[in-house]
Structure formats: structure tokens, C-alpha cells
Amino acid sequence: MNKLLTLFAASLFVLTSTATNAQVSIPFFGNSDDTPTLAPMLEEVTPAVVNISVKGKREVRQRMPDALRFFFGPNAPREQVRERPFQGLGSGVIIDAEKGYVVTNNHVIDDATEILVTLKDGREFDAEVIGTDERSDIALIKIKNGENLTDIEIGQSSDLRVGDFVVAIGNPFGLGQTVTSGIVSALGRSGLGIEELENFIQTDAAINSGNSGGALVTLDGQLIGINTAILGPNGGNIGIGFAIPSDMMNNLVLQLIEFGEVRRGVLGIRGHDLTHDIAQALNIDASNGAFVAESIPGGSADEAGIKSGDVILSVNGSAIASFSELRALVSSMGQGKTITLGVVRDGENMEIDVTLGSQDVEVTASSIHPALEGATLAVSSDPAGIEITQLEDGSAAARVGLEEGDIIRGVNRRAVSSMGDLRSVIEDTTGVVALNIQRGSSSLYLVLRNPG
Incomplete structure (x- = not known):
């Protein structure tokens, strides 16, 4: 047994000592008998x-039984809307001790009217919301009147490799602070239906209910992910947990601090994952990447020289695995930011700088859906949605029944409040597209059909 323990200790030392200089400085062998331990790092990070x-109230819609509707008459509402109080628990990570900034998940503090932050030493502070991003499930809150706080160093998740050791820290089931360990099981996970924008780190470090918003850290104590979700048949841990990468989180948080909201950049392309068949047809020696089916005329990518048929392999020097990962990375970056795309065209590798456009400027609707040709769209804040600001007579958009001044509030029962929302929901929809339109004080649906 001692021999096995010694071998494990030796192998752990080799793995950590061949990484970066910062990792070598962490004293894994803090015990007097030279057994391996993460305690010194955790004492600094936890x-x-x-x-x-959190406490708050949420609207609950309950269908009125037919018998009651008959009793109240034919004009009785089909649904009853009530407010019900709720309480919830989660985790968060202090990223700026001086300003009291704490990163967590949006679903942890969503609809909360009271937020209480409890530190490891037992101190409690009220907190307020600085900004949230529902699409990526990130929120930034601020501790009120906090003092003697400890923050964490933010690492670069783009440097992670499958097999790297990681540690998850959080508050599972309200037990109090708990630490679990594992490895990076996969990178760039998407298509799970957990969030709208998915680019998850997958780990087998145990993550359970209440861990949401907690920290995923490297062995040298750097934050490389925000624990978000698990995949389990009964809500329990089965070794498949997901975290939002720190690079993506940091891009979003910087915007929340500056603007109080996320102002997404737009690349202006349509496409899908690079498949083996496409790679063979284009004679590309690559198995992962994003295939550009269309570079939208006048968009950021088009102006930078990205063309249909290009394959994007990297963003700012970091390889991407899929179109979904490209979309999530770009959507976390602010408008006006310049990024470098690694592109393959006709067998030639090149780098192209692209300055991301804004999703909230007026756009030609035909770039989102051909049935909207002839309409010009702009973001509306009151009510939230996409407004038809101009409409050409006899156009496709006019023929489907749209009118100038209409506001698109939702698509297929999913709310939209930005151009990015509208575009992504329509792109993810096959078959019929049902637009929920507000026209004055009336609400109606218009049906579009996707080509093909």
C-alpha cells in the first residue's frame, strides 16, 4: 500500500512539475510525511x-379548470397568474476583492429580491445585481460594504487540455463549502440544450445541486471555469459536470462592469460544423472547425474578407472544435472588438482580422430569413423585441402580413430581445417559424416557412 501511495505521489509530482513555473511553486507535499495534498492551494483559494x-417571488401560471371557467362565464381567463415566494441556494466566486464583485450563474439569482452572500469564515453580506446574461447563464453581483475579502486569480481556459487536473469548489445541497477533484473530461461541449450559448468544459469532478456558480480551478489555484450544470438521471452526480470557461466568463463580466449589460459582437456568417465529408471534398487536413456556408453581405466577416467555403479553425490562436463553439466565443465578445481568425481557403492557411459588428444596429431582415426581405429591423426596448422600422411595398415581408411598427416579441414561443436572439432562434428552427407580433395593443402570430 505504501509503495502504491509513493508511486502516486511521484506521478503527481511529475505531472505538475512539467507544466508551468507557477504550478511548480504550489507545495503539493505539505504534510510532514510527504504524502500528496492540495491543502496549501485550497487554503489560499477557498x-x-x-x-x-436568495429570496424572491416568481409568477406562476395555472390553467383554470373548465368547471370554474363555466362558473365565471365565457369571458373568464384561461390562466390564473399568481406570485409565489421562493428561496434558493447556490455558489459564487469573488473576482475583485476591492470592489466586492462576485461571479455566479444567472439562474442562481434570477428574480431574486434579496441576495445574501456568506463567506467561508461565516461573515454575511447583502449583495446587489450589477448585470446578468441569461443566454450564457452568467451574472455579476456586488457585495455591499464588504471588507477584508479575498479574490481569486483568473486563469486562461484556452490553455486547458483534456486530462488536466481540476478542483471544483461550491456549496452542494446547502451543506457548506465542499471541495471535489477530477480531470478535464472534454472541451467545447455544446448542443446539450442547457443554455442558449454553450461552450462548456466537461469534468468528472463531482458537481451537485448548489454547486452552480462555484469555482473550477487548476492545481495552481487559478479560476478556469464557473460550475453550471450536471448531466444525471435523477439530479445527482454521475461524473459528468459542466463549467463555463473563464475566458468566456471574463469577456462577459468586463461588459457587465462597463455597461451593466452584454453588448454582443456579431461576426455575420452562417454555417455548421466541419464534417469529414466536407474536409475531404475541400481537401482540408482538419477534423474540427467551423464551415462558412454564407458570409452575409455587408457583415463584419464579409468586410474583413471571409468568404463562403472558408473553414475557420481558430480564434485568437486557440483552436475551435465546432461552429457552436465559434458562435459562443464570438457572442461573449463585445461589439467593436477585433479578433484574429485562423482560416483555411483552397488549401491555404491564413489569418484574417475581423472587427465585430453590433447586433443592435438596424439590419436588413433578409439576412435573417428570406421571407422577411424588404423589412428593416431595429431593437426595441419598450416593449422588448425587434421593431419593423421600414417596410417596402409589395416585398416578401409585406406579403406575409408584417406592417411598419410591428414588434417581434418572440419566435416559436421563445422571447427575443436582440438581433442575435432573433437570428439564433430562427437558425435553430426547422420547418415552420411562428413570429409572435405585437401590433399596437393587439398580439398576433405570423407564420414563415424555412426554405427547403
């Missing part, structure tokens, strides 16, 4: 991970 408890 004070930055907090427990979050």
Missing part, C-alpha cells in the same frame, strides 16, 4: 468561493 442564498 476564501474566494462564497455561498449565495
Whole structure:
């Protein structure tokens, strides 16, 4: 047994000592008998991970039984809307001790009217919301009147490799701060239907209910992910957990700090994952990447020289695995930001700089759906949605029944409040597209059909 333990200790030392200089400096052998331990690193990091408890009220819609509707008459509403109080628990990570900034998941604090942050040492502070991003499930809150706080160093998730050791820290089931360990099982996970924008780190470090918003850290104590979700048949851990990469989180948080909201950049392409068949047809020696089916005329990519048929392999020097990963990375970056795309065209590798456009400027609707040709769209804040600001007589958009001044509030029962929302929901829809339109005080649906 001692021999096995010694071998494990030796192998752990080799793995960590061949990484970066910063990792070598962490004293894994802190015990007097030279047994391996992560305790020194955790003593530095765990004070930055907090427990979050929330209270609030949510609207609950309940269908009125037919018998009651008959009793109240034919004009009785089909649904009853009530407010019900709720309480919730989660985790968060202090990223700026001086300003009291804490990153967590949006679903942890969504609809909360009271937010209480509890530190590892037992101190409690009220907190307020700075900004949220529902599409990526990131939220930034601020501790009120916080003092003697400890923050965590943010690492680069783009440097991660499958097999790297990681540690998850959070508040599972309200037990209090808990630490689990594992490895990076996969990178760039998407298509799970957990969030709209998915680019997850997958790990087998145990993550359970209440861990949401907690920290995923490297062995040298750097934050490389925000724990978000698990895949389990009964809500329990089965070794498949997901975290939002720190690079993506940091891009979003910087925008929340500056603007109080996320102002997404837009690349202006349509496409899908690079498949083996496409790679063979284009004679490309690559198995992962994003195939550009269309570079939208006048868009950021088009102006930078991205063409239909290009294959994007990297963003800012970091390889991408899929079109979904490209979309999630770009959507986390702010408008006006310049990124470098690694592109293959006709067998030639090149780098192209693209300055991301804004999703909230007026756009030609035909770039989103051909049935909307002839309409010009702009974001509306009151009510939230996409407004038809101009409409050409006799156009495709006019023929489907749209009118100038209409506001698109949703698509296929999913709310839209930005151009990115509208585009992504329509792109993800096959078959019929049902637009929920507000026209004055009336609400109606218009049906579009996707080509093909």
C-alpha cells in the first residue's frame, strides 16, 4: 500500500512539475510525511468561493379548470397568474476583492429580491445585481460594504487540455463549502440544450445541486471555469459536470462592469460544423472547425474578407472544435472588438482580422430569413423585441402580413430581445417559424416557412 501511495505521489509530482513555473511553486507535499495534498492551494483559494442564498417571488401560471371557467362565464381567463415566494441556494466566486464583485450563474439569482452572500469564515453580506446574461447563464453581483475579502486569480481556459487536473469548489445541497477533484473530461461541449450559448468544459469532478456558480480551478489555484450544470438521471452526480470557461466568463463580466449589460459582437456568417465529408471534398487536413456556408453581405466577416467555403479553425490562436463553439466565443465578445481568425481557403492557411459588428444596429431582415426581405429591423426596448422600422411595398415581408411598427416579441414561443436572439432562434428552427407580433395593443402570430 505504501509503495502504491509513493508511486502516486511521484506521478503527481511529475505531472505538475512539467507544466508551468507557477504550478511548480504550489507545495503539493505539505504534510510532514510527504504524502500528496492540495491543502496549501485550497487554503489560499477557498476564501474566494462564497455561498449565495436568495429570496424572491416568481409568477406562476395555472390553467383554470373548465368547471370554474363555466362558473365565471365565457369571458373568464384561461390562466390564473399568481406570485409565489421562493428561496434558493447556490455558489459564487469573488473576482475583485476591492470592489466586492462576485461571479455566479444567472439562474442562481434570477428574480431574486434579496441576495445574501456568506463567506467561508461565516461573515454575511447583502449583495446587489450589477448585470446578468441569461443566454450564457452568467451574472455579476456586488457585495455591499464588504471588507477584508479575498479574490481569486483568473486563469486562461484556452490553455486547458483534456486530462488536466481540476478542483471544483461550491456549496452542494446547502451543506457548506465542499471541495471535489477530477480531470478535464472534454472541451467545447455544446448542443446539450442547457443554455442558449454553450461552450462548456466537461469534468468528472463531482458537481451537485448548489454547486452552480462555484469555482473550477487548476492545481495552481487559478479560476478556469464557473460550475453550471450536471448531466444525471435523477439530479445527482454521475461524473459528468459542466463549467463555463473563464475566458468566456471574463469577456462577459468586463461588459457587465462597463455597461451593466452584454453588448454582443456579431461576426455575420452562417454555417455548421466541419464534417469529414466536407474536409475531404475541400481537401482540408482538419477534423474540427467551423464551415462558412454564407458570409452575409455587408457583415463584419464579409468586410474583413471571409468568404463562403472558408473553414475557420481558430480564434485568437486557440483552436475551435465546432461552429457552436465559434458562435459562443464570438457572442461573449463585445461589439467593436477585433479578433484574429485562423482560416483555411483552397488549401491555404491564413489569418484574417475581423472587427465585430453590433447586433443592435438596424439590419436588413433578409439576412435573417428570406421571407422577411424588404423589412428593416431595429431593437426595441419598450416593449422588448425587434421593431419593423421600414417596410417596402409589395416585398416578401409585406406579403406575409408584417406592417411598419410591428414588434417581434418572440419566435416559436421563445422571447427575443436582440438581433442575435432573433437570428439564433430562427437558425435553430426547422420547418415552420411562428413570429409572435405585437401590433399596437393587439398580439398576433405570423407564420414563415424555412426554405427547403
